[in-house]
Amino acid sequence: MDIKTGLVAAYRRYGFSLARDSARDDVLVFTLKTGYFDNAEIIKLGANSVTDDVFREFSAAGYACTVRDAKSPALAEEELFNGFFSVDSTRQRLLDDYRRFTSALVLPYGDKARYEYIKAPYHIDGKEGQKTPPEEVLSRIDEEKPILFLIEAAAGFGKTCTAQEISRLLVSNSKRLPLYAELSRNRQARIFRYILLDEIDRTFPLLSSSLVQTEIKNGRIAAILDGFDELLRKGEDSGDFENKEPMLETVSELLTGRAKVIITTRRTVLFDGDDFHKWLDRHEEDFSVVRIRIQEPKVNDWLPYERVERLKSSGLDVDAMANPVLLSYLRCIDDRSFNEAANEPETIVQSYFEYMLDRERARQDLRMTVHMQSDILRSIAKDMVVNGYTAEQRDYIVKLLLETSGKEIELARNQYATSDRPSREEIANKLASHALLDRNAAESTKIGFVNDFSLGNYVAEHISDSPEWLGDDLRFIEPAVKSYAPRAMSSRRSLFEGLSHSLPFLDERARIEISTQLIGMLPEDLANGAVEGVELSAIEVGASTIESFQFNEVIFKGCRFLKSGLTNVTFLNCRFFDCEVVQDNPVGPIYVLGGASSPDIGSCLSSSLNMDEDVPVESRGRTIERALLKRFWPAGDPITQKPSRPVYKPMKFLCQPVDGFTSAELYNGVGRLLKAGILIELNRSNLIALNAEAMSKAQLVFEGGV
Structure with missing residues (x-):
């Protein structure tokens, strides 16, 4: 040219x-x-x-x-x-946005509190990271190829802070501009393409959206889509990939040339499911994927050594304090407030809320005791649970306060001099602007709790005070558990008992996380199921009988395994750190397939029953291989012909016991078929597929050869 x-x-x-x-x-x-x-x-x-x-x-x-x-x-x-793009002024505006965001985070803890991005542990493409997630993104931002960065973390564990930090680094250390799209502001919209266009128009109102998209593809603008999970409505993020695929296809349309798209999201079924991995494989030649998973924060990453030691000397289990909101409080408060909190370690969570509520009295000249404020916030949480919302219009919240907290509002009014006495509506509006309620400018018409930790605290109080409480909405149950996990055992057990009627209606993962975080034990009725991707610490596995159950890619830390309580249990690609095995009498087979262990406990933990001696081992192996291969033909396709479409199966599915075959036999059968080249493992998604170029070998297996 x-x-x-x-x-x-x-x-x-x-x-x-x-x-x-x-x-x-x-x-x-x-x-x-x-x-x-x-x-x-x-x-x-x-x-x-x-x-x-x-x-x-x-x-x-x-x-x-x-x-x-x-x-x-x-x-x-x-x-x-x-x-x-008015690059200089745009950079300054983005830096101002960053300063406002970080200042708002530490403002409740006093004028001397300073914000600092926490270097939480993380994994990148399955390996332990050595930098920080924002630095990982910046180190790849100049690559010529298009890259999708998928940053996953649990609620409250730093997704938005990470997105903001990436924006700051791009503004300060690169030639690129970030397009920062806070997707939560558009969570009511239904078509993701239009949400993205709205964010482009909001950020660059004088430029055409097509020009902005062109510069994203050219690599001059990096698109940061913060809170992708906000677009996944309750009940729609499990197994319904077809409704979500257009969202991802819109993202993939940007990923050409030198484009960089950064998505932050909580870990959802959408990004772990087989259909998502198939979607990635369809685009394998189009763009690369860098997957970053931010782990739970380590206390030592947040608090200086002196404060950690002070908490330990108080007899506190500091690992139980690994909640970002609580750690921010312990990090930012002054020495006097910290020592007061450390002197009462069993009530340290309560001290956080008392600190916040007491500051609110001065901040808004709110003549209301800490106890009265707590009652009012609990009434808001109760209404949220009963009516199934986490944020509502400000007018609704003000009306709710006037109707349910009229006595407290009137008592507060009487604390003012007659000449300065505010109206009931003015007091209600002060409460609607409470520091523990969401006053984010992006959601100025909505009121909700400022974070899940605060929401969970008042939801948990409501659950504990409600006899035979029943509910299955994890939007409320998960925050309640997270908020109570750092507390004394009596408080945790009280919440666990309050949830006892609801547990049977939850899936295995939720039941396991609730039981282990609140009472340090696995549920008593784990049977005929599976769980994937959880992390268990200092748990006795087998204290209650576990039968016909599969642990997939689970991390065990400092756990004890009682073999007498495990029957037909499979550990597939799990990792064991500092664990021990009690060599009591096993009553059923235990399979440890793949994974890693330090120190090695695999041989001690695994045990299997003798196979039927009347069935030749070689014949049984061929039967297993035929059963495995049949799973790769779509229903209705004759196995004498090539499948009509590609079929992908995760290893965890192929290893589920079926037709009298054990998990170990099926796992070894997959290994043999992979070695023979009949099956192949997809590099990027850990899925197993039929090798279309080895159909003749597959047919020999069906005919009894090979």
């Missing part, structure tokens, strides 16, 4: 029209009409280009003219980008 063709293409991308291509004068003229102003760019293609006549002509026609020497198309496009 010659310089003239390149310049024409660059200017046209930015909306200019080619108004003059004069070979005689050796100039190009591009014009742009932007409302009231008409602009003309006169480009001198050579050292002797004559521009005087052209300048007079276009000036007389009402154009504001600028004469420039010709540059390479790349440099010209960079200048156009800097001008149209």
Whole structure:
């Protein structure tokens, strides 16, 4: 491409029209009409280009003219980008947004509190990370290929802080601009493509969305989509991939050229399911995926050594304090407040709420005791649980306060002098602007709790006070458990008993997490099920009988395994750290398949029953292989022909006991078929597929050969 063709293409991308291509004068003229102003760019293609006549002509026609020497198309496009996107002022605006965000996080803890991004542990593409998630993104931002960064973390564990930190690093340390899209502001919208366009128009209101998308694809703008999970409505993020695929296809349309798209989300079934991995494999040649999973924070990452030791000397289990909200409080408060909290370690969580409520009295001149504020916040949480919402219009919350807390509001009014006494509505509006309620500017019309830790505290109080409470909405149950996990055993057991009627209606993962976090034990009735991806610490596995159960990719830390309580239990690709096995009398088979252990307990933990001696081992192996291969033919397809479409199966599914075959036999059968090349393991998704180029070998297995 010659310089003239390149310049024409660059200017046209930015909306200019080619108004003059004069070979005689050796100039190009591009014009742009932007409302009231008409602009003309006169480009001198050579050292002797004559521009005087052209300048007079276009000036007389009402154009504001600028004469420039010709540059390479790349440099010209960079200048156009800097001008149209007002790069300097946009960087300053984004830095101001970052400062406002971080200041709001530490403001409740006093004027001297300072924000600092916490370097939480994380895994990147399955391996332990050595930098920080934002630094991992920045280190790859200049790569020529398109990359999708998928950053996953539990609720409250730093997704938005990470997204903001990535934005800051891009503004400060790269030539790129971030497009920061806070998707929670549009959670009521139904079509993701329009949500994205809204965010583009909000960030760059004077530019066309097509131009912004072009620069995303060129790599000059990195798209940060914060809170992708906010678009997954309750009940729709499990198994219904077809409804979510258009959202991901919209993302994939951006991932061309040198595009970088960063998605932050909680870990959901959408991003762990087989269909999502199939979607990734369909786009394997289109873009790369970097998957970052932020782990639970380590106390030592948040608190200085002196404060950690002070908590330990108080007899506190510091690992139980690993909640971001609680750690922020313990990190930011002054030494006097910290020592007061550490002196009562069993009530340290309560001290956080008392601290926040007491500060609220001064911040808003709210003449209301800590106890009265707690009662009011509990009534809001109760209404949320009963009516199934986590945020509502401000008018609704104010009306609710006037109806349910009229006595407390009237008592508060009487604390003011007659001349300064606010109205009931004014007191209700003060409460609606409470520090523990969401006053985010992006959700100015909505009121909800400021974080899940606060929501969970008051939901848990409601559950504990309600005889035979029954509910299955994890939006409320999970925060309640997280909020009570750092507390004394009496409080945790009280919440566990309050949830006891609800536990049978929850899935295995939820029941396991609730039981282990609240009472340090696995549920008593684990049978005929499976769980994946949880982390268990200091738990006795087998204290209550576990039967016909599969643990998939579970991390065990400091756990004790009682073999007498395990019957037909499989540990598939699990990791064991500092665990021990009690060598009592096993009553059923235990399979440890794949995974890692330090120290090695695999041989001690596994045990199996003798296979039927009347069935030859080789014959049984062929039968297993045939049973496995049949799973790769869609229903209705004859096994004598190539399958009508590709079928992918996760290892955890293939190893589930069926037709009298054990997990170990099926696992070994998959291994043999992989070794023979009949099955293949998809590199990026850990799924197993039939090798279309080895169909003749598969047919030999069905015929009894190989």
